[in-house]
Amino acid sequence: MSLGLGMHGARRRALVYARVSSKEQEKEGFSIPAQLGLLRDYATRQNLAIAQEYVDIETAKQAGRTAFTEMVNFLRRQQQSRNGTERCRTILVEKTDRLLRNLKDWVTLDDLDVEIHLVKDGTVLSDESRSSEKLMHGIKVLMAKNYIDNLSEEVKKGLAEKVRQGLYPGKRPLGYRHVERNGKRVIEVEPNLASGIAKLFELYVTGRYSLQDLAERSDEFGLKYNETGNPIRKTTVQKILTNPIYHGEFRWKGAIHQGSHEPIISRELFEQVQIQLALNGSTKTTKEKRTWAFQGLMKCGHCGHAMIAEIKKGKYIYYHCANYLRGCKSDWIKEGEAARQFGEILQAARIPDVLVPAIVRILRDGHADKKRHHEEAVKALQSRHRHLQARLDAMYEDKLDGAITAEYFERKAQEWRREQSTLTRKIEQHQGADTDYADFGVRLIRLAQQAGELYQSQNNTEKRRLIEIVLSNSTYKDGIISPVYRKPFDIIAIRNEEARKEKAVSDSTYGLSPRWLGNRDSNPD
Numbered sequence: 001m002s003l004g005l006g007m008h009g010a011r012r013r014a015l016v017y018a019r020v021s022s023k024e025q026e027k028e029g030f031s032i033p034a035q036l037g038l039l040r041d042y043a044t045r046q047n048l049a050i051a052q053e054y055v056d057i058e059t060a061k062q063a064g065r066t067a068f069t070e071m072v073n074f075l076r077r078q079q080q081s082r083n084g085t086e087r088c089r090t091i092l093v094e095k096t097d098r099l100l101r102n103l104k105d106w107v108t109l110d111d112l113d114v115e116i117h118l119v120k121d122g123t124v125l126s127d128e129s130r131s132s133e134k135l136m137h138g139i140k141v142l143m144a145k146n147y148i149d150n151l152s153e154e155v156k157k158g159l160a161e162k163v164r165q166g167l168y169p170g171k172r173p174l175g176y177r178h179v180e181r182n183g184k185r186v187i188e189v190e191p192n193l194a195s196g197i198a199k200l201f202e203l204y205v206t207g208r209y210s211l212q213d214l215a216e217r218s219d220e221f222g223l224k225y226n227e228t229g230n231p232i233r234k235t236t237v238q239k240i241l242t243n244p245i246y247h248g249e250f251r252w253k254g255a256i257h258q259g260s261h262e263p264i265i266s267r268e269l270f271e272q273v274q275i276q277l278a279l280n281g282s283t284k285t286t287k288e289k290r291t292w293a294f295q296g297l298m299k300c301g302h303c304g305h306a307m308i309a310e311i312k313k314g315k316y317i318y319y320h321c322a323n324y325l326r327g328c329k330s331d332w333i334k335e336g337e338a339a340r341q342f343g344e345i346l347q348a349a350r351i352p353d354v355l356v357p358a359i360v361r362i363l364r365d366g367h368a369d370k371k372r373h374h375e376e377a378v379k380a381l382q383s384r385h386r387h388l389q390a391r392l393d394a395m396y397e398d399k400l401d402g403a404i405t406a407e408y409f410e411r412k413a414q415e416w417r418r419e420q421s422t423l424t425r426k427i428e429q430h431q432g433a434d435t436d437y438a439d440f441g442v443r444l445i446r447l448a449q450q451a452g453e454l455y456q457s458q459n460n461t462e463k464r465r466l467i468e469i470v471l472s473n474s475t476y477k478d479g480i481i482s483p484v485y486r487k488p489f490d491i492i493a494i495r496n497e498e499a500r501k502e503k504a505v506s507d508s509t510y511g512l513s514p515r516w517l518g519n520r521d522s523n524p525d
Contacts, residue, residue, distance in 0.1 A: 011049040014090035014117075015071055016040070019056040019098050032057065039092045042119045051088045068105070075112045089113070095120045096137060106138075106487055135495075138488020139359060166260035168250045173243060174223065174232070175264055183421040187261050194264045196221030200240055201265050205272045211237045241273050293460035294319060294338050297467055301477025302330045309335070319476070333476060341481040342467055342474075347452030348496055349470055349489040356449055378427050385423045388416045 018035035032055055043050050052074060054067040071091075078087045091109075093099040095118050100106050109116070115126040118137075125137055159169045168187050172178050175197040176187040199221045203209045209217075215234040218224075223232050232240075240246070247270040248263035249256050292309040299306055300321035305328065307319045317335040321328045351359070392413055399409040455466050473484040485493050 011047055012090065013051040013088040014043060014048040014092050015074070015088060016043070016050055016053040017056075017068070017071060017091055017093045017099055018054070019065070019068075035094050035098070038094060038119060042092060042117070046117075048090065048092070050092075072108055072112070075109075075114060079112060090115045090117065092117045092119060094118075110487075135355075135488050135491050136359065138491055163252050163257055166258055168245065168259055168261060169252065170250075173245050174236070174240065175246065176261070180418055180421060183424055189262050189264060192222060196223040197240060197246060197264050200237060201246070201269050201273050204241060205269065205276055207276055211241075238277075241277060244270065246270065292317070293335060293464055294342070294467075297342075297464070297471070298338070298474045298476045298481060300328060300330045301475040301482065303328045307333075307476055330477065331479065333479070333481075338476075338481065339463065342463070343452060343455045345474075345481065345483045346455050346466060346470055349485055349493040350452055350496065351449045351492055352496070352499075353449070381423050381427045385420055385427075388420050388423075392416055 016036065016039045018032050018039065020032060036053065036055075040050065042048075052071070054071045056065040056067040075088070078089065091099070091114055093116065099116070100109070113127070115124065117124050123133060123137070125133060162169045162184075167184060172187050175190055175193045177190045178185055179188050180186075196218070200214050200218075200223075203217075204211075204214060211234045214237045215232060218237065219231045224230060244250060244256060245259065245261075246264045247267045248259050248261070250259050251257075294307075295309045296306065298319065300323065303321060303323050305321050305323040308322045309317055309319050311317055318332045319335065319338060320332045321330040324330060395404065395409055395412060398404045399406060451466050451470055455463055458466065470486060470489050471483050472486045475482050483493075484490075
């Protein structure tokens with residue numbers, strides 16, 4: 001939502017932006033009013049007139065927040081205004097991760113040439129800002145993005161642990177249903193459908209029925225799509241007959257795992273059906289796709305087409321323009337030469353050693369706000385969990401006294417225990433995020449500092465991952481790979497190059513260009 005406030009005389013105009021990351025935070029008191037109060041007081045002290053206030057109360061994992069989009073549109077209109085004295089080019093925000101939660105947001109505002117006041121950090125970012133200030137801002141944006149990515153990684157870790165315990169983590173297959181057991185979501189046999197699933201296997205193994213025959217008869221077996229009630233199709237029958245989950249195993253991430261769920265058919269029957277499918281030509285075989293180290297990471301500098309890989313003499317890998325058969329004059333590059341150039345490119349974006357301790361210290365200090373958020377969230381969730389337990393205990397007494405029926409008790413108890421399980425998972429997520437954030441940030445900075453060295457000792461998969469972290473795009477032309485660095489690595493690479501050129505005349509204690517150290521800025525570090 002946006003609230004419009006009028007201009008105050010000829011004072012410079014500014015926009016105020018406040019955000020909480022979710023509706024839960026707003027409910028738990030992660031205060032929008034507190035942010036607005038801080039920013040309004042700052043505007044008064046700086047003699048700034050607030051033109052608009054923008055507030056977002058929603059997840060910011062993806063760019064496209066309602067109020068943020070409104071603010072960007074306002075700034076674009078201001079950018080096109082012919083009246084330069086009336087333009088509003090200033091944003092007031094509490095700190096970096098209130099405004100920007102991903103790199104796309106940063107690029108969007110960077111293109112608008114705005115001045116950003118990070119009030120809580122005591123920093124003003126503009127074209128005139130020192131490189132070190134821009135670097136710190138860029139690292140915080142990168143941290144915000146990677147923090148979100150890290151939380152999604154925690155979800156993946158949870159799924160991996162579930163798989164390790166034999167618990168199927170995917171969408172329930174036809175013939176099973178999801179239930180809660182001991183706080184975990186598991187699958188169990190759905191009796192009304194299990195016999196129909198078994199019938200498909202038993203009939204197909206006789207060799208007298210095709211997949212289409214079974215699809216047409218599936219209705220009489222009681223097999224239908226739960227969502228639509230329509231009979232299943234031939235392709236669904238084939239998926240059922242080739243799914244090992246029905247004999248007690250399951251596929252996950254390309255591997256077979258032993259499940260802890262109850263099987264519907266025997267392993268022997270499943271294997272016999274696979275033989276019958278092969279005899280009928282109904283099995284699908286897919287040729288393994290080769291993964292190329294640098295394919296998709298370079299474009300042709302002549303025509304803009306992708307650089308694709310090709311093997312010569314059965315062992316030499318070259319990359320060439322995908323458009324070369326249509327006349328593109330781009331030359332070829334050996335994979336080894338591409339690897340060497342990418343290594344030099346990563347080394348060029350290395351964070352100077354002297355800056356790393358200060359950056360790490362700032363990131364650890366900045367973690368205090370997130371730590372407080374997680375602690376307060378955990379406290380609220382634990383309070384709700386205790387409240388539900390107290391209600392369960394009281395209701396159990398009512399059941400013993402005959403005040404309520406056993407059926408009512410079981411129904412409500414099941415509902416509240418499900419909620420308790422959800423609360424427990426949320427508590428674990430908050431505690432995990434609280435523990436990992438600071439260390440994760442330090443690891444990220446170390447990675448940025450050591451990317452060039454790490455690259456040399458990694459396999460192609462890890463080399464590609466490092467390249468994708470540091471670079472957003474690269475072009476190949478006349479034997480040279482030209483990179484486009486992601487923020488903030490672009491700042492590092494530019495300043496490192498300037499430092500290299502000026503090193504001979506620099507009187508810096510650390511041998512760094514004045515472009516890195518310069519005059520003292522608003523951040524003592």
